[in-house]
Amino acid sequence: MTVTLHVCTTCRAGVVLEEDAPRPGAQLHAALSAAEAPEGVQIVGVECLSACSQGAAVALSAPGKWTYVYGRLAPEDAPDILTGAAAYAATTDGLVPWRERPVIFRKQSLARVPPMTLPMEAAE
Amino acid sequence: MTVTLHVCTTCRAGVVLEEDAPRPGAQLHAALSAAEAPEGVQIVGVECLSACSQGAAVALSAPGKWTYVYGRLAPEDAPDILTGAAAYAATTDGLVPWRERPVIFRKQSLARVPPMTLPMEAAE
Numbered sequence: 001m002t003v004t005l006h007v008c009t010t011c012r013a014g015v016v017l018e019e020d021a022p023r024p025g026a027q028l029h030a031a032l033s034a035a036e037a038p039e040g041v042q043i044v045g046v047e048c049l050s051a052c053s054q055g056a057a058v059a060l061s062a063p064g065k066w067t068y069v070y071g072r073l074a075p076e077d078a079p080d081i082l083t084g085a086a087a088y089a090a091t092t093d094g095l096v097p098w099r100e101r102p103v104i105f106r107k108q109s110l111a112r113v114p115p116m117t118l119p120m121e122a123a124e
Numbered sequence: 125m126t127v128t129l130h131v132c133t134t135c136r137a138g139v140v141l142e143e144d145a146p147r148p149g150a151q152l153h154a155a156l157s158a159a160e161a162p163e164g165v166q167i168v169g170v171e172c173l174s175a176c177s178q179g180a181a182v183a184l185s186a187p188g189k190w191t192y193v194y195g196r197l198a199p200e201d202a203p204d205i206l207t208g209a210a211a212y213a214a215t216t217d218g219l220v221p222w223r224e225r226p227v228i229f230r231k232q233s234l235a236r237v238p239p240m241t242l243p244m245e246a247a248e
Binding site: 004006044051063071112114116 | 128130168170172173174175178181183185186187191192193195233234235236237238240
C-alpha cells in the first residue's frame with residue numbers, strides 16, 4: 001500500500017524572509033522530489049502543516065497506520081527522510097522499530113496520531 | 125460521523141516528575157473525560173502522541189478530515205478543547221473557520237496533516 005510523505009512547501013522554518021526568497025519548505029520539497037522516491041512512497045507538497053515554528057516539516061501517513069510528523073528538517077536531510085519513509089512503508093501499522101529509525105526521526109518528532117482503525121481498547 | 129479526540133495520557137509536559145506523581149497528560153484526560161463529550165466526539169486516551177516537549181497534547185482526527193494536533197494544554201483548557209472538537213466534528217473536511225476556533229487551537233497547533241482522501245492536486 002502506498003504511503004504519503006506530505007511536505008510543507010510554504011514553511012519559513014521560523015525565519016524572517018524576503019517575500020520572494022525561497023522558502024525552506026519549498027527547498028526541502030525540491031530536494032525530496034529530486035531524489036528517487038522509495039517504492040511505495042508518494043511525495044506530496046502541501047501548503048502549511050501548521051508546524052510553523054518547528055519547520056520545515058513533513059508528515060507520513062497511510063490508511064491503517066499511525067501518522068507521524070517531523071520537524072526542524074533541512075534539504076540535506078532528504079536522504080534520511082526517504083530512508084525513514086521506506087521503513088514506514090514496509091510496516092503494517094506505521095510503527096518502525098526504534099533502532100531502525102533515522103536519527104532525525106528519533107529526535108525530531110513533532111507528533112504522532114493513532115490510525116483511525118485502531119480499536120479503542122488498543123489505544124488505551 | 126464521529127470524530128476522535130485522542131488525549132495523550134502519559135505526557136509529562138516537559139516537567140521532571142516523581143515516578144508516582146500524576147502525569148499532566150493523565151490529568152488532562154481526566155478533565156476531558158469528566159466533562160460531557162459533545163455530540164459526535166469520542167474521547168480516547170493514548171499512550172504517547174510523541175509531542176513530549178510540547179505537551180500535554182491532544183489530536184483530532186476522522187476519516188476524510190484534516191488531522192490536527194494541539195499542545196501546551198492544561199486541564200483548565202478542557203472546555204475550550206471540547207468546544208473546538210465540536211466545531212471540528214461539524215465540518216466535512218476538518219477545516220474550522222479561523223474565527224470560530226478557540227484561541228488555544230489558533231495559537232497552540234503543533235501540526236496538521238491532510239486527509240488521506242485528499243486528491244493530490246488539491247494538496248499542491
